[in-house]
Amino acid sequence: MSSSFQRMASVTASTKRATLTGGKRSSPTSHLNNLKIFPLDPVDPELRQRLALDTPHELLQTFVEGAPDIVEGDVLTVDGEDYPIRSVGDWKFGNDTFRALVVEQLKR
Amino acid sequence: MTANVINRQRVRELFAALLETALVGSGKPAQAVYDHQVGDFHGKSPAVIVTSAGTGRGSSLTSDTTEFLLDVHTFVLYALEPWKATNSPNAGSNRVINIQKTHEFEVGGVATVEDENNSEVATITAISPNASITVAVLVHSYTTPNVHAWTESQSEDRLDLLEKSIAEVIIEANLTMGMKVEPGGQSEIDGLEIGGNEYRHEVIPVLFTEWDF
Numbered sequence: 001m002s003s004s005f006q007r008m009a010s011v012t013a014s015t016k017r018a019t020l021t022g023g024k025r026s027s028p029t030s031h032l033n034n035l036k037i038f039p040l041d042p043v044d045p046e047l048r049q050r051l052a053l054d055t056p057h058e059l060l061q062t063f064v065e066g067a068p069d070i071v072e073g074d075v076l077t078v079d080g081e082d083y084p085i086r087s088v089g090d091w092k093f094g095n096d097t098f099r100a101l102v103v104e105q106l107k108r
Numbered sequence: 109m110t111a112n113v114i115n116r117q118r119v120r121e122l123f124a125a126l127l128e129t130a131l132v133g134s135g136k137p138a139q140a141v142y143d144h145q146v147g148d149f150h151g152k153s154p155a156v157i158v159t160s161a162g163t164g165r166g167s168s169l170t171s172d173t174t175e176f177l178l179d180v181h182t183f184v185l186y187a188l189e190p191w192k193a194t195n196s197p198n199a200g201s202n203r204v205i206n207i208q209k210t211h212e213f214e215v216g217g218v219a220t221v222e223d224e225n226n227s228e229v230a231t232i233t234a235i236s237p238n239a240s241i242t243v244a245v246l247v248h249s250y251t252t253p254n255v256h257a258w259t260e261s262q263s264e265d266r267l268d269l270l271e272k273s274i275a276e277v278i279i280e281a282n283l284t285m286g287m288k289v290e291p292g293g294q295s296e297i298d299g300l301e302i303g304g305n306e307y308r309h310e311v312i313p314v315l316f317t318e319w320d321f
Contacts, residue, residue, distance in 0.1 A: 018151045020258055021214055023266055024139040025153040025185060031211075051300035052181065052309055055147035069209070069238070072304035073151060084148070084303030104303055108147035 009036040016075040153185035174320040186306040190254035212257035220256040287318035
């Protein structure tokens with residue numbers, strides 16, 4: 001991993017994941033810890049609403065080094081705040097790989 | 109005389125309590141029931157949310173009935189993407205199926221195994237994290253099958269079971285709530301994405317009629 005990426009990945013985060021049991025899924029529990037990520041930045045200045053629930057939220061994005069086991073529907077936790085992960089994209093620059101995460105900051 | 113009419117909140121909370129008793133618990137179809145609109149149900153599935161949807165107050169001069177309309181929303185996780193096995197398990201007992209991710213599976217749960225020729229539901233007896241699952245029996249042999257933790261069919265079945273269960277609660281509520289309770293119209297179904305999860309979503313309107321004063 002490039003030293004410039006490591007300098008930018010200054011925030012420590014963790015993830016949670018929910019599992020399916022008998023066709024039911026409960027609240028997510030701790031999955032990955034001590035991830036180094038970029039600070040969370042807005043995707044754009046737009047405030048969105050969740051379908052059906054109307055929950056206002058802002059979309060934020062970050063990058064995490066490598067290819068950790070993160071999937072859509074996981075929850076990213078930063079400074080005690082939970083951010084549902086809406087999308088996970090694999091990016092590759094030269095020999096470096098990292099994951100781009102788009103998360104929801106719920107406003108309610 | 110001070111007027112004192114029925115608060116819709118009482119009707120909503122009473123009905124949600126009946127739904128929770130009927131739907132949540134071991135062997136029952138839902139994971140959670142909420143008696144109010146929530147902004148986030150934390151990826152749970154199935155989730156049921158009861159919301160206020162309107163009131164029709166009768167005459168304010170004579171004794172009359174009031175109609176309360178509630179919406180019961182059901183959210184059921186849609187199919188999870190299958191994992192492609194990297195081996196080709198043969199029919200038999202204690203078959204190991206190699207898959208890249210195992211987090212959606214659990215020991216004692218089931219996996220749907222399918223390829224172009226066959227499909228079956230198998231009981232999981234062991235998991236090697238992010239390497240393989242072992243199933244008790246495979247009736248058929250498979251060539252690098254797809255392995256599903258939760259299928260489109262299971263999602264649809266659960267949506268239907270919830271609708272049936274809620275319809276039964278509506279019937280029984282006529283006895284327990286002391287008011288007329290009936291479907292408030294035809295339900296509607298759509299699909300939506302919440303927090304990176306895709307859900308089937310049904311809105312079931314329920315009409316409550318009660319003498320108010």
